[in-house]
Amino acid sequence: MSHKKRTKIADMLIFAALSAGAVVMIAPLLWMFSTSLKQKSDVFALPPVWIPADINWGKYLEIWEAGPLLTGIQNSLIISLSVCLVGTFSSSLAAFAFAKLRLAYKNVIFLLLLSAMMIPYPSLMIPQFSMFAGMGWVDTLLPLIIPPIFGNIVMIFFLRQYLINIPNSVIEAAKIDGSSFFGMFTKIIFPLIKPAVAAQLILWFMGVWNDYLAPIIYLNSxxxxxxxxxxxxxxxxxxxxxxxxxxxxxxxIALLPMLVVFLIFQRQIIESIAISGVKG
Structure with a gap:
């Protein structure tokens, strides 16, 4: 068998495996959408029906009166946008400092930040709840907004690894021109890391939007x-x-924003994975 034919067979097998994986991942989403269009009596019909004979769009109107769905979307948007936008800015600044500035013990501080990722969140839940309860923040959005806006350790690590590969000569040239450190960041560094920031911002937004554990601890009303x-x-x-x-x-309805974000920014998400493999 020729090398060209072996390569073609291998490509076909890989395509078949990836297609099977795609079906496994997409099928639950399609089934969820199909179920939303069914009558209650058709949900457990045997054999299962993917396309209901009597398509019912009424549930998409009923959900807005069945619970505070719109309020939930608004609260999630407030948390996700404020955390991701402000937190991305602070994380980028921190990554710039760890990667390019001459700071005493910066590597030690960076290792301490990374070691904090090893602490399981359940061990912090009770102390954090007690602290925020003493501050009167329980049943408000503040515990979900204030701590993350100071930075995301994963994003800081990712952007630091990306910045390390930027030549120091860029920073030295900016210093000679009399630029401040903040000016270097806004005019030179941030435009260079914008693709990496965009990718991480999207992934962080998806994580905050889908978060369940932290909100259920602090929110009651x-x-x-x-x-x-x-x-x-x-x-x-x-x-x-x-x-x-x-x-x-x-x-x-809850999944729709994530699908839109992924479809629009899938290129940045894929680049994020590629960059993390090459730059890291």
């Missing part, structure tokens, strides 16, 4: 719940009534 808690309440209230089409419709 219906008007303060995030979208993930609203969906959990939908599941608790309507699963007993076997109203799975309503639950799936609400889940589709």
């Amino acid at each position: 219906p008007e303060k719940l995030t979208i993930q808690l609203v969906i959990a309440n939908f599941n608790a209230n309507y699963a007993i009534q076997t109203d799975y089409p309503l639950i799936m419709a609400a889940s589709m």
Whole structure:
């Protein structure tokens, strides 16, 4: 068998394996959308029906009255946008300092930051809750916004590794021109790392939007719940009534922003993975 034919067979096998993996990952999403269009009696029909004979869009209207879905979306947007935008700026500044500035013990501080990632979050939940309760922040969005805006350790690490590969001569030239450190960052460094920042910002936004554990610890009032808690309440209230089409419709609405973000910025997300492999 020739080398060209072996390569073609290998490519076909890889394509088949990737296609099977794609089907496994996409099938639950398609089933969720299909269920949201069904009648309650059709959800557990055997054999399973992917395309219902009687398509029902009514659940997408009913969900807005069944729970505080719009309020949950608004709260999640407030948290996600404020955390990611401000936190990305502070993380970029920190990465610039760790990578390019001459600071005493900066490597030790950086290692301490990385070691903090090894502390499991459950061990911090009670002390953090006690601290925020003493500050009167429980049942507000502040515990979910204030700590992350000071930076994300993963983003700092990623951007630092990216900045290390930028020649120091760029910094030295800016110093000779009389530029301040903040001026170097805004006019030189940030434009250079903008693709990496964009990729990390997208991934961070997706993580904050989908967060469930932290909001359920601090939020109680219906008007303060995030979208993930609203969906959990939908599941608790309507699963007993076997109203799975309503639950799936609400889940589709909650998932829609993430699908839009991924479809629009998938190039940056893929570049993020590539950059982390090459630059790291």
